[in-house]
Amino acid sequence: MQVTAAERLGAQTADQLARNAPEFWQATCRDAEHLITAYQEATDPPGPDATASVLLARLLRHPVDPTAVTQAVTTLALHREGQYAIVRYRDRLPVSTAELRDRTAATVLPVAQPDTGTTLVASLGSADIDPLVRALDSMYPDRCGAVGPAVAGLARLPLAYELATSALHAAGDRPGLTRADHRMCATLLPACPEPARAAAVGILEPVLGLAPHERDRLLATLDTWLDNRCDTALVARQLFCHPNTIRNRLRRVEVLTGLPMNRPNNLVALTVALEAHRARTNTPRPFRPGVK
Template sequence: MGGRRARTEREWSVLLSSSRLLLERVPRLADQLVEELRGHSPQYDIAVPRDEHWRQISEAMRYGIEALAATRSAPRRDLEYAQELGRERAEQGLPLELLLYAYRQAGYLIWDELLEIVGEKDPDALPLLVHTASHMWAGVDREAATVAEAYRRTEEELRRRTDERVQALLDALLEGGATPGLAARAAAGLDLPEQGRYAVALLRVDRHAPFHRIAEADGMRFFWRMRTDCEVAVVALGDAPLDALAALLVDRCPGTGGISPVVHSLAELGPARRLAETALLTCGPDAPCIVRLDERLPTALVVSRPDLAARLVAGVFGELLTLDPADRAVLLETLDAWLECGGSAGRAAGRLYCHRNTVFNRLRRLEQLTARSLSRPRDLIEMTLALDAFRLTPG
């Protein structure tokens, strides 16, 4: 192991003879360390088979002892083995702190055994170990740093692979492919029940503004996918109602979004995503809102068929479309306010900052231009749907 000052001939002689005896005692030291580690934490038993653990501890001890008595130019097999162990323990899921604890305990055992050997064979040489101690613990520190770096690199790679697999599973579910066993694989990969209450939310986002993805809140779990112009969330609802999801998104994700109805299995996420897209289409460009499809079904019917929506606008509004754009906008704004106010001219007038008679006059003119009466239910439905179509479908 590395050191700052050259060792004397006497120190080399003591180290070489002591190291040979240390190597002979490795099996017993490995037994002792395995028992100590497994008594310290049951996770060693869970992560590493006992025989494998004993063998690897023995190897690591041998390489460490060899490094203790090696020259500076000798190959560092202890560091190579530390890299190998770091990678393997990360794959096995043993916490890094337990791996580093094992290295420290191995260092204590070897040091105590070295002191015992020198004390038995050559007590006068014990003072020489003062300098050896700094060499040895510097070496243990290097081994620990090497094992930790390899562990973290492997952990990051495993996390990246897991993330990529999760994203691929989400993409496949959201596309709605009929691949056999997809839902079962996704359930295992995402740690979700194959049958459960799910919804899909689509949010239009400003790529120049920060967007904070919710991971878990109010009993709901979120799994996000980024698209070119929106963020897609698969939401495991648990027992939460859709109202709770909508309120949460309004509070945490300001902007415009659409929420699908509840579906009851992972296999239904593809259709749910398409329904969330339709819900998003029902949101106008003027004011941000997050809407549920099941609350916007009539409008959703309109926007889901732009060709029919265009025919509806032309057929219902007819002569209205030939007016000056500003004049047309005033009439349509009045109709929208009157509808939003539940057919109350007084409340609509307050919203529009005009007299209620002005509202009545504009509505009568609108009826004349469209040849429809707002007092007839069928005509009112046509006018309402035509207004949605005019505002939400491309010109």
């Protein structure tokens, strides 16, 4: 079976098979979700809310089902080219769609999903995404969730769902709602080819080769500094250090990587490298109050 799968993926060597493994298992998980949803549709006598929820689940799949889009327009009164956002939480939540409509003017609909989390489709209308984020953060401040960027049109909901899912993974165990558009490096990284991710981690190779204590201290300082918009004084307070200590650590990272931090392109490179290192080592993003 493994050989057959490898041939189907075009893999000729063990290394190629290993590189293709994530795509293989992602496809397997998607197929399993589709089977579970189909079983639910076949065995559960759906009421109006359940029917809407199952229909929305069909809209999140690749490729886009034109029939599901038309049904959503006619039965749920959704606008084909409206503005939408996808919200995902790790836990099942008792979502009050009426309260969210009152607080945001958005129509928020739950989606039938086979996992244990909560998925919502928000029809934003003419509003932006900020009121929705503020309302959900105030309603569920201790729950870990993520929201994808607003997209135009029902046909782009699968993309919004994938970005929200990636942002939820990047959020780690952080409470509150993580915005994908504020964490684009971490959100887009899973879609990058493995060689690109390896090259990103390579930027930090001189730092990763240090003794564990020194390595972890430099990585934590750099990560906190980038998360706090390069505010050295704020980072010093968070890490209980003198600002000059933070500057000295950052200079050491500059020397080791050869990337001066007064250049925006280098800051982007270091941010991507940190996210790639975190993804490769399965290290959760540390929680820092006020940083998302």
